[in-house]
Amino acid sequence: MVEAAIITIGDELLIGQTINSNAAWIGKELSSLGIEIKKSLTIKDEREDILSAVDEYFKNYDLIIVTGGLGPTRDDITKETLCEYFDTSLELNNEVLSRITAFFRERGKEMLDSNTKQAELPKDAIVLENKNGTASGMWFQRDQKILVSMPGVPYEMKSIMLSEVLPRVSAIYNVEGNYYQTLMTQGEGESFLAQEIKDWEDRIQKDGLSLAYLPSPGVVKLRLSSKRGSQDDPIIESYFDELRTRFPKYVYGMNGEHIHEVVGNLLRERNQTMGTVESCTGGGISGAFVEFPGASDFFQGGLVTYSNELKVKMVNVKEDTLLSHGAVSEQTVKEMAMGGQKVLGVDYVIAISGIAGPNGGSAEKPVGTVWIAVAYPGGVIAKKFLFGSHRKRNLEKAKLYASNMLRRTILKIDELDLPEDDNENSFV
Amino acid sequence: MVEAAIITIGDELLIGQTINSNAAWIGKELSSLGIEIKKSLTIKDEREDILSAVDEYFKNYDLIIVTGGLGPTRDDITKETLCEYFDTSLELNNEVLSRITAFFRERGKEMLDSNTKQAELPKDAIVLENKNGTASGMWFQRDQKILVSMPGVPYEMKSIMLSEVLPRVSAIYNVEGNYYQTLMTQGEGESFLAQEIKDWEDRIQKDGLSLAYLPSPGVVKLRLSSKRGSQDDPIIESYFDELRTRFPKYVYGMNGEHIHEVVGNLLRERNQTMGTVESCTGGGISGAFVEFPGASDFFQGGLVTYSNELKVKMVNVKEDTLLSHGAVSEQTVKEMAMGGQKVLGVDYVIAISGIAGPNGGSAEKPVGTVWIAVAYPGGVIAKKFLFGSHRKRNLEKAKLYASNMLRRTILKIDELDLPEDDNENSFV
Numbered sequence: 001m002v003e004a005a006i007i008t009i010g011d012e013l014l015i016g017q018t019i020n021s022n023a024a025w026i027g028k029e030l031s032s033l034g035i036e037i038k039k040s041l042t043i044k045d046e047r048e049d050i051l052s053a054v055d056e057y058f059k060n061y062d063l064i065i066v067t068g069g070l071g072p073t074r075d076d077i078t079k080e081t082l083c084e085y086f087d088t089s090l091e092l093n094n095e096v097l098s099r100i101t102a103f104f105r106e107r108g109k110e111m112l113d114s115n116t117k118q119a120e121l122p123k124d125a126i127v128l129e130n131k132n133g134t135a136s137g138m139w140f141q142r143d144q145k146i147l148v149s150m151p152g153v154p155y156e157m158k159s160i161m162l163s164e165v166l167p168r169v170s171a172i173y174n175v176e177g178n179y180y181q182t183l184m185t186q187g188e189g190e191s192f193l194a195q196e197i198k199d200w201e202d203r204i205q206k207d208g209l210s211l212a213y214l215p216s217p218g219v220v221k222l223r224l225s226s227k228r229g230s231q232d233d234p235i236i237e238s239y240f241d242e243l244r245t246r247f248p249k250y251v252y253g254m255n256g257e258h259i260h261e262v263v264g265n266l267l268r269e270r271n272q273t274m275g276t277v278e279s280c281t282g283g284g285i286s287g288a289f290v291e292f293p294g295a296s297d298f299f300q301g302g303l304v305t306y307s308n309e310l311k312v313k314m315v316n317v318k319e320d321t322l323l324s325h326g327a328v329s330e331q332t333v334k335e336m337a338m339g340g341q342k343v344l345g346v347d348y349v350i351a352i353s354g355i356a357g358p359n360g361g362s363a364e365k366p367v368g369t370v371w372i373a374v375a376y377p378g379g380v381i382a383k384k385f386l387f388g389s390h391r392k393r394n395l396e397k398a399k400l401y402a403s404n405m406l407r408r409t410i411l412k413i414d415e416l417d418l419p420e421d422d423n424e425n426s427f428v
Numbered sequence: 429m430v431e432a433a434i435i436t437i438g439d440e441l442l443i444g445q446t447i448n449s450n451a452a453w454i455g456k457e458l459s460s461l462g463i464e465i466k467k468s469l470t471i472k473d474e475r476e477d478i479l480s481a482v483d484e485y486f487k488n489y490d491l492i493i494v495t496g497g498l499g500p501t502r503d504d505i506t507k508e509t510l511c512e513y514f515d516t517s518l519e520l521n522n523e524v525l526s527r528i529t530a531f532f533r534e535r536g537k538e539m540l541d542s543n544t545k546q547a548e549l550p551k552d553a554i555v556l557e558n559k560n561g562t563a564s565g566m567w568f569q570r571d572q573k574i575l576v577s578m579p580g581v582p583y584e585m586k587s588i589m590l591s592e593v594l595p596r597v598s599a600i601y602n603v604e605g606n607y608y609q610t611l612m613t614q615g616e617g618e619s620f621l622a623q624e625i626k627d628w629e630d631r632i633q634k635d636g637l638s639l640a641y642l643p644s645p646g647v648v649k650l651r652l653s654s655k656r657g658s659q660d661d662p663i664i665e666s667y668f669d670e671l672r673t674r675f676p677k678y679v680y681g682m683n684g685e686h687i688h689e690v691v692g693n694l695l696r697e698r699n700q701t702m703g704t705v706e707s708c709t710g711g712g713i714s715g716a717f718v719e720f721p722g723a724s725d726f727f728q729g730g731l732v733t734y735s736n737e738l739k740v741k742m743v744n745v746k747e748d749t750l751l752s753h754g755a756v757s758e759q760t761v762k763e764m765a766m767g768g769q770k771v772l773g774v775d776y777v778i779a780i781s782g783i784a785g786p787n788g789g790s791a792e793k794p795v796g797t798v799w800i801a802v803a804y805p806g807g808v809i810a811k812k813f814l815f816g817s818h819r820k821r822n823l824e825k826a827k828l829y830a831s832n833m834l835r836r837t838i839l840k841i842d843e844l845d846l847p848e849d850d851n852e853n854s855f856v
Contacts (some may be wrong), residue, residue, distance in 0.1 A: 016456030017642065020448050023470070028444030037442040039477075042451070042468040049467075180443070191500045191540050213501050214440050215581065223445070256445075274712070276732070282718030283704070283711025286732045288708030291820055293786055295734070301742070302732035304704070304714045310729040310772065313459040344738065358721055361829065386535065388560075392719055 001227070002173045004030055005057040006040040006370055009050065009078060010152055013042045022154055025081030033170055034179070034229060035063065050081045054147065058085075062145060063169065072114035077312050078213050079138070082149055083122050086140050090120040093127060093136075100134045122213035128164040132156045137164060146172070172229050179230045181250060182214075183222045183240050185250040186404045190215045193222070193250075197243065204239055208232075217393050218400035221256075234278035248413045251406060259403045260288045266410050267298035267348070274406070275344035276302035277315055277336040277411035279353040280370065281398050300346050305336065312345065315339030328353050328365055330373075330382045337382075348410065349375040350402045357391045368394055372402045374409045381409065432458050433485040434468040436722065437478065437496035437506060438580055440625045441470045450495050450582055458590060459610060461598055463491065464733065470727065486573060491597065496580030498563040500542035507566070510577055511550050514568050518548040521555060521564075528562045556592040560584045560600045565592060569616045574600070585812045607657045610642070611650045611671060613678040614687055614832045618643045621650070621678075632667055636660075645821050646828035649684075676841050682834060687831045694838050695726035695776070702834070703772035704730035705743055705764040705783040708798065709826050718829050728774050733764065742784050743767030756781050756793055758810045759803075765803035765810075777803040778830045787821045796822055800830045802837045807838065 006026050012018040023040045031037055038061055043049040045068070057064045069078030083089055093310065097119035104111040118134045121127050128137030128150070135151040137160040148165050150157045185193065190213045194201070201211055209232065211225045214221040224239065253262045265390035267274055276286040286302035289295050303314050308327055311317040316339040317332055325331045336351035354370030361367035367389050371404055373382040387394040407413075434454050451468045459465055466489055471477040473496070482837050497506030506718045511517055522623075525547035532539040546562045549555050556565030556578070563579040565588040576593055578585045596660040613621065616640045622629070631641055632652065637660065642649040652667065654660035670681045681690045704714040714730040716769055717723050736755055739745040744767040745760055754758045764778035782798030789795035795817050801810040813829055815822040 013452070013470055014455050015459040016452035016454070018453040019641070020468075024441070024444035024447040026444070027442050031443040038472065040442055040448075040470040044466065106602065182445075191542055192537075194501050194542065195540055210503075212439060212503060213499065215499075216444065217583075224439075231737045247442075278711070280718070281715065282723065282727070283706070283714035283730055283732065284718070286711035286734075287709065287823075288714045289733065290708070290712070290784075291823060293819060299710070299734055301738040302711055304711065304730035304732070306714075306718065306727055306729040314729070314771075343742075356718075389723055390560075392585070395719060403743060 001062040002035045002063060003038050003059045004035045004063040004065065005038055007050075007053050007057065007064060007066045008040070008042045008152070009045055009066065010042070011044055013068075016045060022152065022157055025154070026065050026067070026161065027160065029166060030063075030065070030169075031164065031180070033173075035169070035173070038169075045077060046079060047081050047084075050078060051085055054082070054085050058142075058147060062173075064145075064147040065165075066149040067157050069146050070118075070149065070151045072112070072118055072134065078149060079122070082125075082138065082140065082147070086122065086124070086142070088122045088124050091123050093119050093121045095125060096121060096136055099129070103134055107257055124255055128160050130156050132159050133165070137354040139165075139168070147371055157199045179226045179228070179232060179236075181233070181236045181240070183224075183243060183251060183253045184253040184255075184257055185220050185222065185247070186218060186252055186400055188220070188247075190220050190277055190406065193220055196247070200239065200242065207235060207239075207352065209239070218397040219259075236341065238380075248411070249408060250404075252407055255339075258288075258292070259400055259407065263293050263403050263407050263410070264289060264292060264295060264298055266407065268294075269310060270410070271347040272348065272410075273298050273300050274350070275300050275340055275346040277340035277349055277351040278302065278304050279306055279311070279336070280356045281352055281354075281395050281402075282306055284395055285350055285352065285399050285402055288403070299346055303340060303343070311336060315343055326365070328369055330371055330384070333371040333373035334375075334380050334382050337373040337380050341375045347377050348406060349373075350406055351375070351426055352398060352402055354385075354387075354394070356394045370394070370398050371402075372398070374402075374406050376409050381405075430463045430491060431466050431489045431655050432463050432491040432493065433466055433489045435478075435481050435485065435492060436468070436470045436580070437473055437494065438470070439472055441496075442472060450580060450585055451463075451588065453582070454493050454495070454589065455476050457594060458491075458493070459595075461594065461601075463597070463601070472574070473503055473505060475505060475509050475512075478506060479513055482510070482513050482575065485571075486575060490573060490601075492528045492573075492575040493593075494575065494577040495585050498546075498577065498579045499563065500540070500546055506577060507550070510553075510566065510568065510575070514550065514552070514570070516552050516577075518551045519551050519631045521547050524549060524555060524564055527557070531562060556588050558584050558588055559591070560587050567593075567596070607654045607660060609652055609661070609668070611652075611668050611679060612681040612683075612687075613648050613650065613675070614646060614680055614686055615678045616675075618650065621648055622725050624675070628667065628670065635663060635667075637664065637667070638710045646825040647687075673766070676839070677836060680835060686716075686720070686778050687828055687835065689720050691716060691831050691835050691838070692720060692723060692726055694835065698838070700838075701726050701774040701777065702776040702778070703728050703768055703774040703830055705768035705777060705779040706730065706732050707734055707739070707764070709780055709782075709823055709830075710734055713778055713780065713827050713830055716831070721798075728772055731768060739764060743771055754784055754793070756797055756799055756816055758799055758812070760800040761801035762808050765801035765808050768783055769803045775805050776834060778799075778834055779803070780826060780830055782813075782815075782822070782826065784822045784826075787816055790832065798826050798829075800826070802834050804837050809833075 027037045126139035133156040137150040140147045212223045283304045305311040317335045321331045333351045337349045340349040351373040357367035368387040370385045505701045554567035568575040570818040640651045652664045682752045711732045733739040745763045751761045761779045768777040779801040785795035796815040798813045823845040
């Protein structure tokens with residue numbers, strides 16, 4: 001298997017001024033080619049650090065991708081340092097010089113001496129054209145080992161990777177390799193799932209697959225990977241199918257799909273419509289649905305009835321209901337959902353009311369208590385959730401749980417059999 | 429100077445499934461204490477890789493921060509591997525066990541064997557309490573060298589860092605270091621601002637301060653830093669005051685404040701209320717206001733009139749207006765805003781209608797065209813924006829521009845003098 005390492009150069013990455021999205025992007029692209037990323041290292045723009053990192057990784061791995069430190073300013077020393085490491089020197093590349101000159105002319109800008117210097121490139125490196133900037137990429141090769149250096153500006157780096165680096169890498173290594181598929185689940189925590197699928201996990205290991213749990217608030221992804229490449233796809237698919245059958249409540253999609261997309265597709269296929277009536281989430285649920293293109297196919301609109309007054313005025317919640325049960329209650333969310341169905345003229349309505357926190361809780365209804373109802377053609381169901389004490393996270397989880405509840409209702413998975421408490425805070 | 433290294437463990441980081449925001453956050457926190465981050469390394473969840481990385485960094489640096497690999501599942505081996513490196517063993521920690529037990533009891537969940545194992549901790553490490561989960565942090569100290577291991581779930585890691593790690597680190601190393609203050613601006617790009625404040629930038633440099641532009645979609649932060657610590661605070665404050673006076677349209681807050689919080693506070697102080705009528709953002713604007721505690725003080729509710737039918741039915745937009753001007757027009761958003769004021773019974777209403785993309789644009793109204801109106805007591809204003817072609821970023825920017833427009837209206841900064849084109853695509 002081809003082994004790679006990523007070296008990203010820049011103080012701004014170390015002090016957290018910039019999040020290292022380059023490393024993630026490169027990692028994703030290379031591993032989709034079946035190349036195994038062994039390490040990703042971020043270092044300062046300093047000669048010794050660059051030399052020692054390059055030396056260590058070039059000895060141990062097949063492919064090293066370096067980004068950063070190629071700009072026109074004095075603190076950019078990557079090019080010189082790589083020349084030192086590979087024992088070569090710079091020479092003016094006329095083709096690159098005329099490209100840089102044209103780059104400035106087209107933009108009506110004056111070219112500086114420092115930009116001319118960017119056309120000086122290592123004698124025995126292949127120059128990788130940068131269509132979006134003035135710092136060229138460089139490809140050093142010694143026997144079977146490769147080091148690629150590119151600028152750190154994401155869109156310059158990406159264009160060099162896509163047009164120059166990835167095609168060469170695939171051709172040279174003729175790679176297939178690691179193959180991943182990910183199953184998306186919503187509604188149960190990592191440890192609950194691990195216990196429920198213990199037998200399954202034993203079996204996949206015997207088949208040479210490996211499993212990783214990737215939890216985030218409200219969602220746990222199960223990633224199966226195979227060292228044998230995509231030929232294992234049917235095996236992976238049949239293992240996933242088993243989980244789909246066993247846990248239809250939780251399994252909602254594949255490979256990073258969002259639950260809102262999945263619900264949207266279900267409604268689109270069925271030519272049905274939805275709307276929302278939100279209290280505590282204040283529009284966050286409807287907002288999550290319209291983040292995806294084409295939401296107007298199924299999403300008609302919503303009401304944010306944050307105040308009690310508007311719950312009565314806009315969706316006809318009975319004042320009596322609010323007085324006797326409170327705004328955060330089964331009765332209220334059911335009336336909100338049914339009222340919304342009428343006002344909005346849609347097939348399904350998600351209604352929600354809860355105590356997002358940090359204040360407003362009581363012994364009976366602590367912070368994190370959330371009631372969600374789904375009105376469907378012919379009825380309404382409601383369910384109570386107890387999330388945590390963190391406001392934003394509660395709102396985030398509410399969006400996911402509510403949308404999965406709608407998915408389950410559309411698919412008639414467990415209309416009247418929603419578990420009393422299917423949230424787990426260990427993975428919040 | 430204290431030197432630190434960060435080790436983040438997890439395949440999902442290497443293959444780019446998760447962007448390494450933990451490393452950035454830790455880097456930012458440590459460097460704000462004046463600690464120098466020398467390296468940041470991401471490795472796989474494998475014994476040899478963990479051992480060799482820990483060994484190299486523990487020899488060379490003062491402080492090592494490790495995240496990841498502490499979950500309850502079988503693939504989590506960090507704790508055992510660190511025990512091996514530090515030549516110690518695990519023992520059951522009863523205090524932690526009762527915390528974990530309580531954690532599950534409070535959530536009405538059954539505790540599993542794998543969770544009990546999480547209470548087994550290294551004999552000679554200090555246990556760092558995790559208030560948000562079941563994996564404790566661990567603090568290993570040998571002479572003057574420290575290694576801290578924490579779970580990789582960002583909010584668990586952050587809470588352990590803030591409550592346990594950073595206070596101990598500051599006390600031990602007695603660090604003060606760099607002092608930062610940040611001014612928040614909305615509505616202009618980095619290059620426009622740089623040009624406008626050139627004179628100011630020259631002066632702050634003469635005073636020994638340094639400036640960084642931190643752009644993100646819709647917002648540019650100006651960070652002033654001083655090497656002399658917080659004694660420079662009055663100087664920084666007077667420089668910021670100058671910008672507040674010169675650019676009241678753009679400067680809205682300090683140190684990471686959100687524009688929605690700022691607007692909320694203005695309304696709260698004035699005892700006024702607001703609501704929203706949203707089309708393209710689909711509830712995202714109202715959702716952004718309720719993300720902050722206490723929104724019910726000023727936020728009454730909103731309407732998501734995604735379909736034209738609901739624009740007519742819910743807020744009395746005239747069918748004629750939609751026919752002759754279209755849903756994305758000055759006339760429509762003004763009617764939406766005024767209709768909303770009446771229906772919701774509030775002082776201010778933000779109304780918005782636009783083409784978020786990627787489809788639905790025309791020559792006259794390309795993707796990214798967004799009309800925003802603000803109805804205030806006594807009138808309504810509207811303004812057209814042209815954002816980019818990226819749907820999610822358009823929705824994100826729309827939230828920020830709309831809220832700043834409300835802020836400017838409340839403060840009567842430029843009620844009738846909103847610039848025709850105050851967005852800049854260079855930082856979209």
